[in-house]
Structures are given as C-alpha cells and as structure tokens.
Amino acid sequence: MSNCTNYKRKKILRPVVRLTLGFVLIAGMCISLLQILSAIRYVNKQADKVLYTYNTNQKANYNVELYDNNFVDTTTMESGKVYISDLVKQINFKFLYTYSGTANTDFKYNYNIAGKLIGQSNANDTTETVWEKSYVLSEEVSDVISGTSGFAIDVPLAIDYSIYRDEVTNFKKNFGMVLLTRLEITMTINVLSSYDGNDINNTQKIILYIPIGLQAFSITSDYKEKTVDYIYDTGNHIKLYNSPNFISGGLEFLICFIFFIYLFKIIFNIKCKNKYSKKLEQILKDYGSVIVEVLKPIKEEKYEIVEVKSFAEMIDLEEELRIPITFNEVIPTRYGIFTLAYNNVIYKYSLKNKDL
Secondary structure: OOHHHOHHHHHHOOHHHHHHHHHHHHHHHHHHHHHHHHOEEEEEOOOOOEEEEEEEEEEEEEEEEEOOOOOOOOOEEOOOOOEEHHHEEEEEEEEEEEEEEEEEEEEEEEEEEEEEEEEEEOHHHOOEEEEEEEEEEEEEEEEEEEEEEEEEEEEEEEEEHHHHHHHHHHHHHHHOOOOEEEEEEEEEEEEEEEEOOEEEEEEEEEEEEEEEOOOEEOOEEEOOOEEEEEEEOOOEEEEEOOHHHHHHHHHHHHHHHHHHHHOHHHHOOOOOOOHHHHHHHHHHHHHHHHEEEOOOOOOOOOOEEEEOOOHHHHHHHHHHHOOOEEEEEEEOOOEEEEEEEEOOEEEEEEEEHHHO
C-alpha cells in the first residue's frame, strides 16, 4: 500500500512544525555522533608492532703485496699491520655487503667506489685541505632483484700503491710544500625497496684511509659493520575508551536516523507520485481552464446521477453544454470526483487510485 495513505498527518504538519521536526532529528544525529566520537580515540601503534626488520653488514678485507726484498720474509702481509711504504706494491681489497630482511620483497640497488687524494697542511696549528684529486676506482653498478629477502655484494679492488705515491711525490716537488697526504677510498651502496607501502631507502658507506708519503703506514677505516632498521605499523587505530557513551550514542543516532528516513517526505513536503496523483496532475494541466476545484462536493439528493466512464466523455459534455467541470478531492492522493451539473442531472466521473 502506498505511503500516500498518510494524508491526514500531512495536513496536521504545518511548515513551522515540519521545520522544527527536521531540526530536532538532524540535531539529534549530530549530537549522538559527537557522543560516539568522544568515546573513541585514534591511537598510533608505532611503538607496539614491528612490520619488517632488515639488517645490513658491510666489511672491507684486504692484504698488502710487497716487492721482492731482502728485509721481509713474505711478499704478502695480512690486514691490520704496519707497512713500509717503499716495499708496498699493491693493496688488494674485498668489499663485502649483505642485506637481510624478515620478508620477501623487491630491490633496486647500486654501488660505486671512488678514490680521493687529499693533502692537508698543519701550518699555524690548524689543519686545512690544500689539495684534492678524485679517481673513479669502480664504475657504478646497479641491479634489480625480485621476490627475495636479501642479497649480497662481493667486490674485489686492487690498488697500485706506487701510482698514488708518485702522484704525491711529484706534487711536493713542484710546490715544495710539506703536506700530510692520504688516499681516501669510499664504497657507497644505495638500496631502494618497499614493504607494505613503506619505502626503504638505505645508504651505507665503507671508507678506508691509506696514508701516502710516510715511511711506514697502517690502513684505518670508518664504517658501521652492522646496522639494524625497522618498519613499524604507523597506521592509526581506533581504541574504545567509554563503552557506555559509545553504545548510547549509537542507539540515539540509529533512532533519529530511522525517524528521519520514515518522515523524510513529510518533513520536506514531498508530494506522493502514485498513479492517481500523476493522472490528476495531467488532467489539471491539460484541462485546468475548464475545471473548478471546490472544497465541498455538490449535494446529489435533488439530481439524477449519471456515471461517466472516462474523463474524455466529461470533456465532450463540457464542450457541448459549455458548463465548467467541478472537482472535489474526497481523499487526498487517493480519490477525487469530477462533476458537471446540467438541469436536474449530474454527470460524474470518479478518479480512484486503485482503479488506475
């Protein structure tokens, strides 16, 4: 059955009543939403949950090759020793890097090895760099790895010590300067990846220092052998602080929402569009000039009643008799009567929703 049967309620609700009712229901929903929001909090769980952990290990191993000589029994010395400069032929490095994560993902990485001769002066009790010369010891290498938890890089590098020793000797001869000189070797590793929408951008450097121009030297380094990093769950989570307020606010919102939906057409005075209403609207639009709407129906006691089957016949009678048609809506949106009175006869056409 159509909602349009609630016509009596529509008559009762005047504009001010409808406005007040709509305001009360909307305000009730807003207040209940505020009550719900006051009962919850958005909390960050970063400190509580680790999504992903990754470790990096970097190491530079080396040995020093010597020229054949009568002073040292071996031609290869291990790392961590003191070396006589004039006996050093070549330094053989092996750079090692490993990345290990707790889950499989995709990687892009690149690395390169650069060298730099640095000359520093200690004049006036201050150390200042007065000379630098750069070298590409290993061109950049890049790669892409998919669906793995980690990877390893193993890069050998041989340094001809005499080349850099001669470079320093020539500089000092040309300029007559007393400098502290060293060869600085830097391997840079860049790793790009992501996990669960979080970007991973990890850069590590392995730096080695080789003094040049001293009678004897040892090799020193500057790098972290091991690093550990974490990706945390940084999403916001809802935590319920006041259950009674949350429940009562939810019930209040639900009740207001149900009433608002149920009374929506009444509050906004939306007219029903059933078959009766559509038919009546069309008749009044097409023939409104010959139809008079009345509040009370014609008293039929003194007239003979003739039921007319179609409204088209009423129009034919109106054109023939030149008498306007009266219309009385007995039940709004459901039932109305068109009449035409002539002498002692009433021609009547009834419009009913159930008959359409």
